[in-house]
Amino acid sequence: MxxxxxxxxxxxxxxxxxxxxxxFNLPFDRIREELGIKGRYILESIMEDSKREEKLEILKEYEVRAAKKAxxxxxxxxxxxxxxxxxxxxxxxxxxxxxxxxxxxxxxxxxxxxxxxxxxxxxxxxxxxxxxxxxxxxxxxxxxxxxxxxxxxxxxxxxxxxxxxxxxxxxxxxxxxxxxxxxxxxxxxxxxxx
Known part of the structure; x- marks a missing residue:
């Protein structure tokens, strides 16, 4: 020290x-592709989207799957x-x-x-x-x-x-x-x- x-x-x-x-190993590129996100930051892009709730649910599914394998x-x-x-x-x-x-x-x-x-x-x-x-x-x-x-x-x-x-x-x-x-x-x- x-x-x-x-x-x-x-x-x-x-x-x-x-x-x-x-x-955690989230597949960021796959998530962007599935959600139709062009921007770098997935969460910020979702929050500005008219289908925000639907897209947050999909993101949550990815996060839960990743957590189980973490x-x-x-x-x-x-x-x-x-x-x-x-x-x-x-x-x-x-x-x-x-x-x-x-x-x-x-x-x-x-x-x-x-x-x-x-x-x-x-x-x-x-x-x-x-x-x-x-x-x-x-x-x-x-x-x-x-x-x-x-x-x-x-x-x-x-x-x-x-x-x-x-x-x-x-x-x-x-x-x-x-x-x-x-x-x-x-x-x-x-x-x-x-």
Missing amino acids: SAEYSSIVFRAYVFDMDGTLVE KLMPYAREILELLEDAGCRKGIVTRNCRESVEIIAEKFGLNLDFVITRDDAPPKPSPEPIKLALRITNAEPNEAITVGDYIFDVMAGKLAGTKTALLLNDKNESFAEQADYVIKCLSELQRFIP
Whole structure:
């Protein structure tokens, strides 16, 4: 542990789900094709569509199927258990549907203090789901860290006033400069546990 991090601790941990706590593997190109989406961001395209409810149901079906096949990311269970033992609050803020999170939490026996989905608050990059997590955990922004693998996670965390950690993968290095911390494995979060 470097001296730079030795005195920094957080008591609330806001995790993204897909690509952070679990390998989810949604077939984004197939979803775009089935829903007739030309834009990059599926959820935003659906929300502007006149057939929004119908398309959200189709997206939900994909998310539920992916959740049933999901695998935990390396060290996900261990870091959640360490946070639990330290008395830290932890949970998930995701752009996915609630059912997919419930499947994953039950499948892997995850003990979470909060689950916030697109059904509960405007999706990231809005800071609103992170702010909701802070209210639920009774934590100030400076006591919390948002951990994710995409620019929307970093943006939402920063807008909500938390510190941010980007979990590196082979597609997100371009976002690294915008995060407060860059980690290659969830195990590196141990340095922030009181």
